[in-house]
Amino acid sequence: MTSKPASNSVKNRGSWKQNPDAVKADILRVARAEFADHGLSGARIQEIAEKTKTSKRMIFYYFKDKENLYREVLEQAYREVRQGEKALALDSLDPVEALTQLVAFTFTHHRANEDFIRLVMIENIHRGVHLSASETIRAGNSPAVEQLSAILERGTAQKLFKPDIAAQQLHWKISALCFFNVSNEPTFSRVFGNDLMTEAGQAALRQDVVDTIVGSVLA
Amino acid sequence: MTSKPASNSVKNRGSWKQNPDAVKADILRVARAEFADHGLSGARIQEIAEKTKTSKRMIFYYFKDKENLYREVLEQAYREVRQGEKALALDSLDPVEALTQLVAFTFTHHRANEDFIRLVMIENIHRGVHLSASETIRAGNSPAVEQLSAILERGTAQKLFKPDIAAQQLHWKISALCFFNVSNEPTFSRVFGNDLMTEAGQAALRQDVVDTIVGSVLA
DNA sequence: CACACAATGAACCGCATGGTTCATTGCGAC
DNA sequence: GTCGCAATGAACCATGCGGTTCATTGTGTG
Numbered sequence: 001m002t003s004k005p006a007s008n009s010v011k012n013r014g015s016w017k018q019n020p021d022a023v024k025a026d027i028l029r030v031a032r033a034e035f036a037d038h039g040l041s042g043a044r045i046q047e048i049a050e051k052t053k054t055s056k057r058m059i060f061y062y063f064k065d066k067e068n069l070y071r072e073v074l075e076q077a078y079r080e081v082r083q084g085e086k087a088l089a090l091d092s093l094d095p096v097e098a099l100t101q102l103v104a105f106t107f108t109h110h111r112a113n114e115d116f117i118r119l120v121m122i123e124n125i126h127r128g129v130h131l132s133a134s135e136t137i138r139a140g141n142s143p144a145v146e147q148l149s150a151i152l153e154r155g156t157a158q159k160l161f162k163p164d165i166a167a168q169q170l171h172w173k174i175s176a177l178c179f180f181n182v183s184n185e186p187t188f189s190r191v192f193g194n195d196l197m198t199e200a201g202q203a204a205l206r207q208d209v210v211d212t213i214v215g216s217v218l219a
Numbered sequence: 220m221t222s223k224p225a226s227n228s229v230k231n232r233g234s235w236k237q238n239p240d241a242v243k244a245d246i247l248r249v250a251r252a253e254f255a256d257h258g259l260s261g262a263r264i265q266e267i268a269e270k271t272k273t274s275k276r277m278i279f280y281y282f283k284d285k286e287n288l289y290r291e292v293l294e295q296a297y298r299e300v301r302q303g304e305k306a307l308a309l310d311s312l313d314p315v316e317a318l319t320q321l322v323a324f325t326f327t328h329h330r331a332n333e334d335f336i337r338l339v340m341i342e343n344i345h346r347g348v349h350l351s352a353s354e355t356i357r358a359g360n361s362p363a364v365e366q367l368s369a370i371l372e373r374g375t376a377q378k379l380f381k382p383d384i385a386a387q388q389l390h391w392k393i394s395a396l397c398f399f400n401v402s403n404e405p406t407f408s409r410v411f412g413n414d415l416m417t418e419a420g421q422a423a424l425r426q427d428v429v430d431t432i433v434g435s436v437l438a
Numbered sequence: 439c440a441c442a443c444a445a446t447g448a449a450c451c452g453c454a455t456g457g458t459t460c461a462t463t464g465c466g467a468c
Numbered sequence: 469g470t471c472g473c474a475a476t477g478a479a480c481c482a483t484g485c486g487g488t489t490c491a492t493t494g495t496g497t498g
Contacts, residue, residue, distance in 0.1 A: 017464080018463095018464055018465070018474080018475060018476090019475095020474080023475085023476095039258060039260065039261070039344055040261075041257070041260045041261040042258070042259075042260040042261075044455075044456095045457085046454085046455070046456090054476085055476075055477065055478090056456090056457090057458090057475095057476070057477065057478085058475080058476070058477095060456085060457065060458080061475075061476080062475095065456080065457075066456065066457090118344065120403070120406055121340055121343065121344055121402075123405070123406055124340065124402055124403055124404075124405050124406050125341060125344070126405075128405030128406050128408075128409045131405070131406055131409045131410070137410065142410065142411070168411055168412075168414065168415070169415065169423070169424065169427060171411070172399075172407065172411075172415060172424070173396065173427070173428075175399070175403070176395050176396045176398075176399035176400070176403075177395045177396070177399075179395075179399055179403065180391075180395035180396075180398055180399050181395070183340075183343055183402070184394070184398065185343075186342070186346045186350070187339055187343050187347050187350055188391065188394070190347045190351060191350070191356065191357070191361065192361070192364070192387055192390070192391075195387065196387070196388065196391060204388070205388065205391070208388060208392070208435075211435070212392065212431060212435045213431075215431075215434055215435055216427075216430070216434055236494080237444080237445060237446090237493095237494060237495070238445095239444085239445070242445085242446095263484085263485075263486095264485075264486060265484085265485070265486090273446085274446075274448090275486090275487090276445095276446070276447065276448085276488090277445080277446070279486085279487065279488080280445075280446080284486075285486065285487090
């Protein structure tokens with residue numbers, strides 16, 4: 001026997017370090033972009049793996065299967081967006097100004113988080129079944145609605161706002177306008193021209209959305 | 220030789236009648252439902268074929284490939300919806316009432332055409348590339364915007380409306396509210412409860428949307 | 439009828455894709 | 469050190485899926 005390894009038929013298997021959390025986070029990061037880009041059935045595990053520092057093997061090791069990976073991506077995205085909404089401090093402003101800020105922020109925030117918007121679009125295409133399967137995503141922990149409620153309460157107390165404005169319904173209207181702006185940009189601009197999607201158009205739109213929403217609650 | 224056919228190795232190939240237009244229409248009908256249900260990559264040609272009176276073979280014969288079939292489905296859907304919008308007769312109404320009717324109609328119309336909404340969502344997921352490839356879908360032939368323009372002109376002339384309301388931008392707001400109502404129902408109702416999706420909730424929402432839009436243009 | 443061409447049926451094909459197997463390596467506990 | 473389990477790599481697999489081939493049948497035209 002020589003001092004060399006007995007067998008040279010053993011293929012070279014590179015060495016590696018263990019860092020499960022980083023690997024999982026890396027996979028989630030890449031998967032999120034891919035799912036947002038191509039949808040659940042359109043995304044390719046292969047493609048996700050290649051953009052990762054790890055392998056296809058590990059995706060299934062940590063996330064079981066494609067649907068589960070998608071669900072975890074969705075959950076993470078919801079959590080992050082909620083986190084972002086919490087950052088707003090509106091308590092010190094008078095109700096009208098607070099509402100103005102909230103709407104303007106939502107408009108800008110949605111624009112800046114296109115991936116999240118697209119994930120929500122995709123989930124709606126799937127009729128929300130993966131959201132249902134998720135334990136962590138539930139009502140009540142939506143900072144946006146809570147802040148809105150607080151503003152409405154103060155505004156109504158000061159008789160600046162109409163009485164009996166429903167926070168949930170108002171939130172729905174704000175969401176609709178801000179969400180649609182991002183979600184339907186491609187088809188809308190192709191059918192009607194992209195005037196509203198230029199920088200100037202978006203500024204005008206944001207102002208219009210703010211005015212429309214604020215106008216709808218003023219006494 | 221007997222009087223029977225010389226060869227019984229020839230497999231039985233059932234007889235058939237020719238009716239290309241009906242076959243094409245049948246394929247489009249089924250394909251539309253399937254694409255609306257599962258998206259472009261999610262839909263299965265196989266599945267479409269099985270729900271058709273014809274075969275997979277004929278789908279490729281008439282429509283070349285999956286993407287082209289999808290594009291034709293999209294075009295047909297746009298044409299039909301525009302046709303539906305034309306039916307509205309608002310010229311005889313005073314501007315405020317005409318706008319009210321237009322918004323209420325749009326709200327109801329979108330609700331009633333979920334397949335179309337879903338196709339548009341899907342096309343937005345694909346960033347509108349198939350709409351771009353389509354010759355037949357272009358701005359200008361949108362009856363909804365033309366009607367809206369006419370109403371605005373009359374309303375402004377009578378000094379009922381603010382001056383300088385942009386028809387396109389107003390149409391955008393109406394679309395946003397009515398589209399979102401259908402498109403985001405699954406995720407919205409799962410996160411915030413489905414109060415707004417009940418019959419009563421939808422009635423309240425429709426009224427709210429009408430009031431919000433009309434309120435935003437009144438002088 | 440004969441011919442040309444459109445319409446159709448049945449079987450087939452290549453390959454991309456989600457998922458698995460099996461053996462190997464890292465590393466903390468004792 | 470060594471034992472045990474978590475983490476990993478490489479190759480593999482079954483099959484679903486978009487698309488095609490080839491031969492056959494319908495039908496209008498002369």
